[in-house]
Amino acid sequence: ASAAAGSTARDVIEAIRVVIHGQVLELGRLDSVAGDGDHGIGMQRGSRAAADEASAAVSAGAGAGTVLCRAGDAWANKAGGTSGALWGAGLRAAGERIGDQLRPGADVVAAAVDAARDIVQSMGGASVGDKTLVDALVPFTLGLTARIDNGETLAVAWSRAAEDATAAAVATADLLPRVGRARPHMEKSLGSPDPGAISLALAMTAAAAVFTE
Ligand code: ADP
Ligand code: MG
Numbered sequence: 001a002s003a004a005a006g007s008t009a010r011d012v013i014e015a016i017r018v019v020i021h022g023q024v025l026e027l028g029r030l031d032s033v034a035g036d037g038d039h040g041i042g043m044q045r046g047s048r049a050a051a052d053e054a055s056a057a058v059s060a061g062a063g064a065g066t067v068l069c070r071a072g073d074a075w076a077n078k079a080g081g082t083s084g085a086l087w088g089a090g091l092r093a094a095g096e097r098i099g100d101q102l103r104p105g106a107d108v109v110a111a112a113v114d115a116a117r118d119i120v121q122s123m124g125g126a127s128v129g130d131k132t133l134v135d136a137l138v139p140f141t142l143g144l145t146a147r148i149d150n151g152e153t154l155a156v157a158w159s160r161a162a163e164d165a166t167a168a169a170v171a172t173a174d175l176l177p178r179v180g181r182a183r184p185h186m187e188k189s190l191g192s193p194d195p196g197a198i199s200l201a202l203a204m205t206a207a208a209a210v211f212t213e
């Protein structure tokens, strides 16, 4: 009954799967600087499982909320690792907020992204500046919400927020990690960006192409 938004949600997950697939080696390399090197493969496993599940949900007529919840659960189950648990929980929280209405407004999409940010921060306990994916997710969420509140379209607001997230992810190179696996290797991480922040920015940038006027 809510196929329109369900298909869009599926297209977002598929766009994320494609961009991650193309960056598996680079994300693994970034994670090997101060982490265990599995971020590329973990993100690939998670986004693949999520995209498969999203397609199955759309075929069954699911709306956006159900698509995102099922995709998130599949991601968390298949990815393994810290980022997999956080991505899974974030997608589920977004799905629960957006629900299965046929045409959710841009303000509802922004609220769903903020619900994802909220669960990611409460689950992982990281704040801005800790050198994690939160350093990209928070500016993305703030940028999206501010632009939508200003009356910009979802397409424009999302793509500009993705630019904010990319700049913030690149800037994590200058930070020392305070949480997560990279923490014991603090000094090695200096000069190299956080892999989870980079993959999040890549994902949001790829997803921007789905939202057209
Ligand atoms: P693991 O560290 O379990 O091997 P991944 O390599 O898939 O998991 O993911 C590493 C990324 O997870 C880091 O680059 C960072 O962005 C993110 N991360 C790690 N710990 C946290 C945390 N407590 N809160 C938010 N993000 C985190
Ligand atoms: Mg890792």
Ligand code: MG
Residues within 6 Å of the ligand: 036, 038, 081, 082
């Ligand atoms: Mg690991």
